[in-house]
Amino acid sequence: MNAAKHRSSNTPSEADSAVEALHRIDRKVDAMRERRLNDPDTLGDKLLTWALPSIAGLVAGKLLDGVWQRGVRRSNLRRGLDADAPQGLLMSIAFAAVSAALGAAVSQLADRGSRNMVGRMQRRRRRHRRG
Structure with missing residues (x-):
């Protein structure tokens, strides 16, 4: 049981990967919004x-x-x-x-x-x- 616990703390879980992917998308959307708002x-x-x-x-x-x-x-x-x-x-x-x-x-x-x-x-x- 200890080995399984140790493995999961070293590698990102699927949930962490999904959250990071959503954060990347959020940053891209923010950048696009900023470009649109600053477009004269x-x-x-x-x-x-x-x-x-x-x-x-x-x-x-x-x-x-x-x-x-x-x-x-x-x-x-x-x-x-x-x-x-x-x-x-x-x-x-x-x-x-x-x-x-x-x-x-x-x-x-x-x-x-x-x-x-x-x-x-x-x-x-x-x-x-x-x-």
């Missing part, structure tokens, strides 16, 4: 920084598509083809390249702009809270 971004700020670049990229892509299609129609009519005649492979590749480049540039600029806008709003909120 509101839900609106996060939506703005997510949505603005996406919408700007979509609008720029649609505008480019409209301009491209108008140009293709004119080119087809000048060559004596139907206005909606299919494009060649090189034109399709050119459109894909121009569209990707424009989409990336517009999204990047909109991302920077939305971050700057959120930064200004956060500074204004901080000043408003102090004053």
